[in-house]
Amino acid sequence: MNYKLIASVSVSLLMARWKQTLIAAIGVTFSITMFITLLSFMAGLNTLLDGLIGNRTAHIRLYNEIQPSKMQPVDLLNQVKNHHNFISSVKPKNEKLEIYSNGAVMEALKKDERVLGVAPKIIAQVFYNVGAIDLTGVINGIDVEAESKLFSFKDYVTSGEAIDLRNIPNSIILGKGAAEKMLANIGDVIQVTTPKGERMQLKVVGYFQSGIQDIDKIQSYTSIITAQKLIGESNTYITDIQVKLKNILLAPPMAKEYAKLFDIEAIDIQSANSQFETGSSIRTLISYAVGITLLIVAGFGIYNILNMMIYEKMDSIAILKATGFSGKDVNWIFVTIALTIGIFGGLLGLVFGFGLSSVIDQIPFNTAALPTIKTYPIDYNIKFYFIGTVFSIVTTYFAGFFPSRKASKIDPVIIIRGK
Amino acid sequence: MNEKILEAKNISKYFHDPISIQVLKNISFSILQGEFVSVIGKSGCGKSTLLYILSTMDTDYEGDLLIDNIPMRNKKEAELALVRSEKIGFVFQFHYLLNEFSVLRNVMLPGLKLANYSEKEVEARAYQKLKILGIQDEALKNPNQLSGGQKQRVAIARSLINDPLILLADEPTGNLDKKNSEIVFSIFQELSEVFNQALLIVTHDNEFAERTQRIIEMEDGKIIKDISRN
Ligand SMILES: Nc1ncnc2c1ncn2[C@@H]1O[C@H](COP(=O)(O)OP(=O)(O)OP(=O)(O)O)[C@@H](O)[C@H]1O
Ligand SMILES: [Mg+2]
Numbered sequence: 001m002n003y004k005l006i007a008s009v010s011v012s013l014l015m016a017r018w019k020q021t022l023i024a025a026i027g028v029t030f031s032i033t034m035f036i037t038l039l040s041f042m043a044g045l046n047t048l049l050d051g052l053i054g055n056r057t058a059h060i061r062l063y064n065e066i067q068p069s070k071m072q073p074v075d076l077l078n079q080v081k082n083h084h085n086f087i088s089s090v091k092p093k094n095e096k097l098e099i100y101s102n103g104a105v106m107e108a109l110k111k112d113e114r115v116l117g118v119a120p121k122i123i124a125q126v127f128y129n130v131g132a133i134d135l136t137g138v139i140n141g142i143d144v145e146a147e148s149k150l151f152s153f154k155d156y157v158t159s160g161e162a163i164d165l166r167n168i169p170n171s172i173i174l175g176k177g178a179a180e181k182m183l184a185n186i187g188d189v190i191q192v193t194t195p196k197g198e199r200m201q202l203k204v205v206g207y208f209q210s211g212i213q214d215i216d217k218i219q220s221y222t223s224i225i226t227a228q229k230l231i232g233e234s235n236t237y238i239t240d241i242q243v244k245l246k247n248i249l250l251a252p253p254m255a256k257e258y259a260k261l262f263d264i265e266a267i268d269i270q271s272a273n274s275q276f277e278t279g280s281s282i283r284t285l286i287s288y289a290v291g292i293t294l295l296i297v298a299g300f301g302i303y304n305i306l307n308m309m310i311y312e313k314m315d316s317i318a319i320l321k322a323t324g325f326s327g328k329d330v331n332w333i334f335v336t337i338a339l340t341i342g343i344f345g346g347l348l349g350l351v352f353g354f355g356l357s358s359v360i361d362q363i364p365f366n367t368a369a370l371p372t373i374k375t376y377p378i379d380y381n382i383k384f385y386f387i388g389t390v391f392s393i394v395t396t397y398f399a400g401f402f403p404s405r406k407a408s409k410i411d412p413v414i415i416i417r418g419k
Numbered sequence: 420m421n422e423k424i425l426e427a428k429n430i431s432k433y434f435h436d437p438i439s440i441q442v443l444k445n446i447s448f449s450i451l452q453g454e455f456v457s458v459i460g461k462s463g464c465g466k467s468t469l470l471y472i473l474s475t476m477d478t479d480y481e482g483d484l485l486i487d488n489i490p491m492r493n494k495k496e497a498e499l500a501l502v503r504s505e506k507i508g509f510v511f512q513f514h515y516l517l518n519e520f521s522v523l524r525n526v527m528l529p530g531l532k533l534a535n536y537s538e539k540e541v542e543a544r545a546y547q548k549l550k551i552l553g554i555q556d557e558a559l560k561n562p563n564q565l566s567g568g569q570k571q572r573v574a575i576a577r578s579l580i581n582d583p584l585i586l587l588a589d590e591p592t593g594n595l596d597k598k599n600s601e602i603v604f605s606i607f608q609e610l611s612e613v614f615n616q617a618l619l620i621v622t623h624d625n626e627f628a629e630r631t632q633r634i635i636e637m638e639d640g641k642i643i644k645d646i647s648r649n
Contacts, residue, residue: 002531002532002534005528005531005532005534009528012517012519012520013519015519016518016519315515316517316519318515319515319516319517320517320528321476321500322474322476322503322509322511322515323503323504323509323528323529323532323577323578324500324501324503324504324505324529324532324533324581325500325532326496326497326500326501327496327497327500328497329500329532411476412476413471413476413477416471416511416515417467417471
């Protein structure tokens with residue numbers, strides 16, 4: 001087939017109706033622009049929201065939980081071994097939350113190929129003493145460096161220096177909400193009490209803001225050593241081991257593996273935060289649905305233009321056929337017209353989509369909840385551009401398919417007689 | 420020289436809408452190379468219908484059509500398109516040029532489609548045909564900038580671009596005044612005498628027909644007279 005000739009005939013027909021063609025192309029441009037922008041923005045938002053949890057939460061958390069023993073003495077009794085034993089009001093025995101021989105556990109974890117890093121932690125219940133009132137709170141004793149490296153701790157310390165926790169003894173970084181309640185400024189000394197009644201004076205060296213207000217009202221951070229002193233435990237005492245993996249998707253099976261290996265409670269990030277993943281996938285689904293709907297509407301625009309063009313160009317089609325063009329040639333002429341509209345409109349849409357997302361990327365987005373974010377988030381993923389291109393070509397091809405087939409079936413005799 | 424280039428064998432044609440009627444009844448004749456033939460007959464006797472069948476555009480008929488001694492029956496749509504491209508030139512009563520293209524491009528299109536020559540050569544040939552028809556100066560104009568007679572000549576030039584075996588025309592002068600009809604007629608005559616081109620022209624103009632080599636007269640879908648003069 002003579003593609004050059006087909007293309008030149010298509011272009012001439014296009015140019016003869018350039019206004020309508022332009023409108024059809026603008027339709028495609030508009031939908032691809034919106035498609036790209038919508039998906040880039042949604043993906044940016046998803047990454048942001050996932051990061052809110054994913055970047056600062058351990059992929060696997062190892063801890064001890066106070067719970068009743070699964071094996072009760074009666075189960076060891078031979079006479080009732082194969083019976084169902086009902087025991088009511090089982091109580092847990094007095095156990096510490098400490099992870100035993102945690103040094104060895106952490107060594108073993110660090111040697112694991114799949115592990116990116118390990119950070120120890122102490123979680124301790126406290127009361128912040130404000131005058132006559134006690135506010136409940138939680139103090140996290142952390143290894144500042146490991147915490148910053150693995151969980152971007154530094155990014156969320158909005159005033160003060162995170163590293164001061166290590167450098168200044170008996171220091172504390174208060175959650176922003178807690179600090180406001182206590183009217184505590186940086187440099188002030190506050191007093192906390194543990195549930196066992198021990199008291200301690202701590203110097204405020206910074207504020208912490210996670211973006212989740214309920215957390216910021218309660219949580220505070222100190223160094224591990226300070227936390228151990230506070231609750232009166234030895235310098236090997238820790239309650240949590242946080243593990244960050246190279247591949248987050250391995251978390252669920254690895255959590256089970258560790259639970260068994262170290263005889264400890266282990267929870268993976270997916271189980272702990274399943275609602276976030278659901279939110280992400282639903283947002284993605286909605287943006288694809290809207291984007292594709294836009295494209296289908298643009299497809300109908302092209303379909304209309306082609307139908308109109310064929311109706312107007314009946315005579316020309318009859319002539320082409322009478323002078324030796326086959327039905328297939330005519331079919332290709334109109335498919336080429338449709339694809340030209342689709343490809344040009346689509347390419348322009350990619351450019352505009354990129355432009356519009358860059359503009360959104362510049363719009364300031366300052367919210368107290370997200371201290372690290374300055375502008376609206378955009379994910380410039382090449383995947384969206386690829387999908388946009390494929391979809392614009394596919395929809396225009398289908399939009400052109402039926403009109404083209406109709407054109408190819410035109411009987412020149414009927415048209416010529418009709419004159 | 421006296422080779423048969425087109426032969427109709429017992430061609431019959433029916434229309435079924437609104438009622439079944441036979442518009443062509445066992446038409447048989449053949450045309451030799453270089454013959455200048457006119458077809459006359461009352462309005463509605465089936466001349467155009469016959470011409471569409473001979474041009475291979477209408478395939479719904481009984482009997483056989485041979486072009487260049489090759490039967491056209493059972494050929495596929497694309498093969499028939501190739502036959503039209505290579506062997507048949509067609510001129511309509513209404514000039515039917517494509518307004519999206521220049522005069523030159525209109526003449527070139529069937530040549531480009533057949534692609535026996537390069538684009539440059541097709542262009543040179545198109546100029547040559549326009550020259551034969553005396554309208555080479557209009558080559559770069561748009562068809563709607565031409566007079567009716569000029570358009571008809573462009574259409575003739577287009578039909579000749581692939582050096583067809585036969586040129587079929589349906590009332591090519593039906594729309595033209597006396598002077599332009601005369602021009603078209605003398606062009607046909609020149610094609611026949613100088614270029615040995617076979618022509619089959621349907622006309623209502625008896626004066627026109629009188630001056631051709633052979634007149635086929637039809638009535639009610641049948642050939643009633645077939646007179647050759649020499
Ligand atoms: N599509 C059709 N359906 C039914 N009958 C038709 C159709 N086309 C043509 N006819 C009939 O076929 C007959 C032949 O028509 P045709 O056009 O061949 O006549 P013609 O000899 O060319 O006439 P004219 O000199 O007026 O052009 C006419 O009676 C016409 O009414
Ligand atoms: Mg007629």
